[in-house]
Amino acid sequence: MSGWQAIRRVSLSLLMGGALFASGPADMRFPADHRQLKTTLSFEDMTALLKSAEKPGLITVSEEGRSAGGRPIFLVRLNRGGAKARCRVFFYAQQHGNEVSGKDALLYMVRSIAEHPERLPEDVDLYLMPMVNPDGAVANQRRNDAKADLNRDHLLQSQPEIQAFYRVARRVLPHLAADCHEFTRDGEDYVRIGEDHVRRAWERWPIITLDACNHPLIPASLKIEGLRVVETAAPVLAKAGHPYARYTVGGPAPEEEIRPSTPEVDDGRNGLGSHGAVSFIIEAGVRRSAKDPQADLGIRVDAYLTLFQHLLGTPESRARIFELSEKARREPLPPFIATNTFWGNVDGKVGLVKMSDPASGQVLEIPTANLMLDLVVKSSVPTPKAYVIEARAAKIFRPLLEHHGLVFRELAAAERLKAERCRLVRWEAPYDELYQRYENRTIVARDAAVEREFPAGTLVVALDQPLARRAIQVLEPCLLYGLYSYAEFRALALPDGALPVQRLP
Numbered sequence: 001m002s003g004w005q006a007i008r009r010v011s012l013s014l015l016m017g018g019a020l021f022a023s024g025p026a027d028m029r030f031p032a033d034h035r036q037l038k039t040t041l042s043f044e045d046m047t048a049l050l051k052s053a054e055k056p057g058l059i060t061v062s063e064e065g066r067s068a069g070g071r072p073i074f075l076v077r078l079n080r081g082g083a084k085a086r087c088r089v090f091f092y093a094q095q096h097g098n099e100v101s102g103k104d105a106l107l108y109m110v111r112s113i114a115e116h117p118e119r120l121p122e123d124v125d126l127y128l129m130p131m132v133n134p135d136g137a138v139a140n141q142r143r144n145d146a147k148a149d150l151n152r153d154h155l156l157q158s159q160p161e162i163q164a165f166y167r168v169a170r171r172v173l174p175h176l177a178a179d180c181h182e183f184t185r186d187g188e189d190y191v192r193i194g195e196d197h198v199r200r201a202w203e204r205w206p207i208i209t210l211d212a213c214n215h216p217l218i219p220a221s222l223k224i225e226g227l228r229v230v231e232t233a234a235p236v237l238a239k240a241g242h243p244y245a246r247y248t249v250g251g252p253a254p255e256e257e258i259r260p261s262t263p264e265v266d267d268g269r270n271g272l273g274s275h276g277a278v279s280f281i282i283e284a285g286v287r288r289s290a291k292d293p294q295a296d297l298g299i300r301v302d303a304y305l306t307l308f309q310h311l312l313g314t315p316e317s318r319a320r321i322f323e324l325s326e327k328a329r330r331e332p333l334p335p336f337i338a339t340n341t342f343w344g345n346v347d348g349k350v351g352l353v354k355m356s357d358p359a360s361g362q363v364l365e366i367p368t369a370n371l372m373l374d375l376v377v378k379s380s381v382p383t384p385k386a387y388v389i390e391a392r393a394a395k396i397f398r399p400l401l402e403h404h405g406l407v408f409r410e411l412a413a414a415e416r417l418k419a420e421r422c423r424l425v426r427w428e429a430p431y432d433e434l435y436q437r438y439e440n441r442t443i444v445a446r447d448a449a450v451e452r453e454f455p456a457g458t459l460v461v462a463l464d465q466p467l468a469r470r471a472i473q474v475l476e477p478c479l480l481y482g483l484y485s486y487a488e489f490r491a492l493a494l495p496d497g498a499l500p501v502q503r504l505p
């Protein structure tokens, strides 16, 4: 669908759609009891709902940008405390268009607060972006109309949706953030003999999972607070009757590796953590192979709402998160930057993984030593004072720096600077079976610092700026999974491997 068609459809549903929000339980698209929800709210439903939800002094809705396919990206702000609303919270959903329940839960949250403003604590300034990827939602697919995976675009920021997302993130500067997804909860074969003879299959146990930001450059205080919230969610979800676990990825226990998801910065959770928020990812479990995968949508929405309530916490927990976040934003940079990390299990601890066993119908606790929850740092480099981007690459780097909101200066005349060049030794495309690592590693060597002349047009990015951590994540040439994992930036290496960004020690 073209952008114009999309806009026309929105206008049409705005004319007819006021009834959706005001309607009673008869409207089965948006039943009063969220647990009865069986069909996800469409882009048109959401648009109509948000337009009728605006309430002066409580709820404002803004359009923050347009998707690749030309559809609006909405932000809802809920605030009844005015200046008392110190704790800024940002929940966002549906970066992956076919992962729907987080968006539905956020829309129920809007309705709940619209009907009962007292449910919004006065100290909370709440920002919701329920549908980051309207193109994917309309097409019921993971990617947007430009075929991009938005939750892998937070480093490159090549997509208009993610550019809009960070304009909001830098304006709001949330203290607490959560990214809402869904994972596939279908059974996984444990041992397969021959082509189709399955000896035993495990089912993915939880219906909802949560994990905190985990990039090594994010201040430890934010990650520790995040893990505390992940742990304390367990009794809350148990009381509500929802199977819950920390969010991990990997294969079935006990044979296969299970670990937290990637500590890289190309997703929302680590992106906002790097901006100083106590930042989370939530994944609700869908049985994609079920006859009707949305038959239990209302249950997933209920689990989401329970978790949102837990994340919002108490006045005391919000005051703590506010202080931690404000302090993290003023924290000096660490003296070293971890450039090569992987998940491991220090000392081979035996952990328990819950899985349901279709053969017996029981939830089993499977012992395994393949639970890799320790982030091991394999190499580090000293933190530089600045990065220098050679004039030959300024054209491709300028929009990248601007999308990230990074401060830089352009040399008006040649300058002599003492800088370290870095050379791309090799690029490793495939997944590493032995070390169980992701593909696209860049192996980079760092040369000694040498004074040389940089011509006019060179860009200098100093690290004494508010988003210095983000600048490192974007520019540090020695990162195992940095910018040169992407072909268009790898193409900037000279024949001897020299990369266009140099380090100023």
Ligand SMILES: [Zn+2]
Pocket (backbone or CB within 6 Å): 096, 099, 151, 181, 182
């Ligand atoms: Zn997802």
